[in-house]
Amino acid sequence: MDEENDFFSGLHQSMMRRLTGDFHILETIVPVEKQMEYFKYSAYVRAKNPQETVERQMNVLQAKDSTYEELKYALTYLATSGDVGAYRAIETFSKQAVDPKLAEWTSLSLMQARLTMDAEFLNEKQVFISTGLGGKGNKFRFYAFFRANHLTPFSDYQRRLIEKEFAFSIQKNNGEVEKIDIGENYFSILFLMDMSADVRYVLISAADVCNEFGEFIDARIMVTNVKVYDDIDIQKELLKK
Numbered sequence: 001m002d003e004e005n006d007f008f009s010g011l012h013q014s015m016m017r018r019l020t021g022d023f024h025i026l027e028t029i030v031p032v033e034k035q036m037e038y039f040k041y042s043a044y045v046r047a048k049n050p051q052e053t054v055e056r057q058m059n060v061l062q063a064k065d066s067t068y069e070e071l072k073y074a075l076t077y078l079a080t081s082g083d084v085g086a087y088r089a090i091e092t093f094s095k096q097a098v099d100p101k102l103a104e105w106t107s108l109s110l111m112q113a114r115l116t117m118d119a120e121f122l123n124e125k126q127v128f129i130s131t132g133l134g135g136k137g138n139k140f141r142f143y144a145f146f147r148a149n150h151l152t153p154f155s156d157y158q159r160r161l162i163e164k165e166f167a168f169s170i171q172k173n174n175g176e177v178e179k180i181d182i183g184e185n186y187f188s189i190l191f192l193m194d195m196s197a198d199v200r201y202v203l204i205s206a207a208d209v210c211n212e213f214g215e216f217i218d219a220r221i222m223v224t225n226v227k228v229y230d231d232i233d234i235q236k237e238l239l240k241k
Contacts, residue, residue, distance in 0.1 A: 028107040029141070032132045032226060038076070038108040045076045054081050058089045071102055075109035080116060087113040132226040139176070139192040143228050144203055145237055147218040148185040154216065161210050162187055162217075169206035173197055186238060188229060199223060 060066050060074035075093070078086035090113050094106045133141040148154055154162070159182050166189055167177050175193040193199050200223060207217045222237065229237070 028104070029133050029228070030104045030107060034104050035108060035132075038105060041072075042076050042080060042112065045073065046080050052077060054078060054083045054086050058086065061089055061093045068099065068101060071099075072105055075102075075105060079109040079112040081113075082116045084117065087117055133190075133224075133228070136176075136192055139194055140225050141178070141190065141192055142199055142223055142225050144189045144191070144199075144224075145222040145229055145234070146187050146207065147220070147238060149216050149218050151185045151238065152216065153184045154182065154187075158210070158214070158216050161213060165209045166203070166206040169202050169209075173202045175202065183234075186234065188234075190228065 054077075057074040057077045060070050061078070066074070075090060078090055087110075090106070090110050094110050098106050131140060133143060135141045162182060163180055166180065170177050170189075170191050170193065173193065175191055175197065177189065177191045179190040181188045189203075193202070200221065203221055203223060207219070207221070210217050227233075
């Protein structure tokens with residue numbers, strides 16, 4: 001587990017040293033697989049170069065009888081057009097009652113439309129940082145998972161200490177806690193942190209403070225910006241020796 005965290009930290013620091021330009025982070029949580037599907041389809045739309053117009057595809061978004069595939073194509077086409085009206089059309093569409101199947105696609109198209117416009121009007125390099133959990137502003141969203149030492153159930157005092165110390169450590173480092181879930185013998189945290197922050201250090205510092213009161217948190221930490229664990233993932237982690 002330590003090797004995984006060391007690799008994660010090293011990769012993050014290396015990326016931040018090399019990337020230059022304006023950064024854009026997708027704010028919604030979209031699985032990496034869906035993001036790959038979107039950008040592959042976007043490349044296909046750009047290469048296809050059909051006899052389409054922005055106006056026609058904007059009409060598709062506004063029509064009540066447009067099919068899923070038509071909407072999917074329209075969103076992608078408009079996102080790559082660099083047209084201000086196209087961006088506004090996607091923005092308006094995103095605020096409506098969007099079919100749940102299209103929600104993630106709409107978020108991705110809105111992000112791409114914003115990047116395309118910024119690249120044209122600002123004449124500056126635009127960098128889209130893709131993670132499964134997205135982020136907000138200049139902060140990444142992370143998910144961290146911890147186990148109780150020997151899987152011993154937490155006491156009420158330990159639960160309060162976990163909530164207090166982890167929230168304090170994250171906020172002290174200019175982060176923001178979105179959610180803390182404490183189970184019988186494990187807990188998880190969904191939080192936002194600056195791109196330049198040493199996330200692993202922030203979490204370990206909080207765990208060390210808690211463990212001054214009884215060594216009740218396992219030293220092994222799992223942190224990711226790819227996905228939130230479901231029940232199956234949690235059970236797998238609890239079964240690890």
